[in-house]
Amino acid sequence: MFIKQREVPSELKITRFLQHRMNWTEKETRQLVYDEKGFEGEVFVDHLIEKFPDDNYLAIGDFLFEFNSSYAQIDTLLLMANKLILFEIKNKEGDHYYEEGKLFTASGYELKSPFEQSDRAEALFRKKLQSFGIKIPIDSYILFVHPEFTLYQAPMTIRKLVLPTQLNAFFKKLEANLSPVSRKQIDLSQKLLNFHQPDSPFKRLPNYTYEELKKGLYCESCTNFSLSPSDKKIVCQTCKHEESIKHAVLRGVEEFHILFPNHKITLSRIKDWCRLEISDRSYQHVLSSNLVVKNHGRYSYYILAEKTYRKV
Structure with missing residues (x-):
């Protein structure tokens, strides 16, 4: 079961509101669409995990931690009987290609590397655990969940990469390796929850004041102020x-x-x-x-x- 359910990030809540009440730039609109898609992808993976028997797993959604003044976010943290699994979840769509550890769109635009993100989060998390004397194996995976995402030139040696067509088989294999949650796992999960930082330092919000925002309530169905x-x-x-x-x-x-x-x-x-x-x-x-x-x-x-x- 999820011992920490995923919630709509506060930044996403705020930008959902602001888009109706202030002049929205094209850049801000793109960022909101990006954030919405990212959240949808994370929720999609939550639903896959929730199909596991409740007594056989523990999971933490949206885990943010700090070590030596450096922060890292883990989209989903899964506690297995003998290891921890970290998920970096991507909901990108369209054609992309892999080259020398980097990710590019079909047009050649280089994207922020999910491989570097995942490696950094795993390394920092490992150090965090070691600083508290916690020794347990860690596996990391990058899940591309959008059904219309295609990645070309990805070598078979990238163990941590899971593409859309591989998701079902991947989670079936995970489920087959589950076992009833132990007291040791429960104790570890509580320690991990204590590491979680509720306030993200990564918020990217436009400046706004009460006076400049449009007043009134908009329809929760069509969003018109009528x-x-x-x-x-x-x-x-x-x-x-x-x-x-x-x-x-x-x-x-x-x-x-x-x-x-x-x-x-x-x-x-x-x-x-x-x-x-x-x-x-x-x-x-x-x-x-x-x-x-x-x-x-x-x-x-x-x-x-x-x-x-x-x-x-």
Whole structure:
């Protein structure tokens, strides 16, 4: 089973929101598409691993660690009975070719080498384990998961490379080598979880302020800013999608909090952010019923309870 489930990276959550609220450059759009595809590829591999019997494996999704002020990310870490397996996951598509340890597009453009990424992460991880006296074999694999990815000139000697047509056989072989999880594996998994760094130093976000972002709620179905209240519901005037007032306001609260985690959640601020044509009483009811109020009266504000969070 996954002892740490993969979550949507905070950077991806933020850029998903920002694309609707500020002028988006072509470069930023390309980066968002790249990040979305990368996340989709990682989730795809999660689903393959989750087909294994729960009692026969432990896995960690999106494992970020630090050693001697250097950071490395492992897309998926799989704990086997007698070794650790590190996965570098790529969701690229189209024709590519391999030459002297480097990866190129069909047009000859050199891409960031997944082989160097994988080697660096493995080397740093090995040093991290050694510094804590943990001795266990490590295998690393680069998984290309998109069905329309083709790699030419790749030598048979690249042991760590798994191409799309090899994925099913690769995971069947892994499953055949699984055995029931031991107490030793559980203890090791807890140590590894303690190595995980929740905040990535690699975030690439555009600069933005509250004042410059477009206000109002957009439709969660068609993303148009055309929501209106109708018979105790919020209805999109473009695609006619409906949601409850509670759902719409909490969606706005969550987006506001993710974009501006250091700003207080107040009635006036959420009204300005959501700009729904509903009464103050409706806003207040949703906030007081689903968030935790701090102070009272003129200086009151709200904080999110853990149960308030939804998957974004």
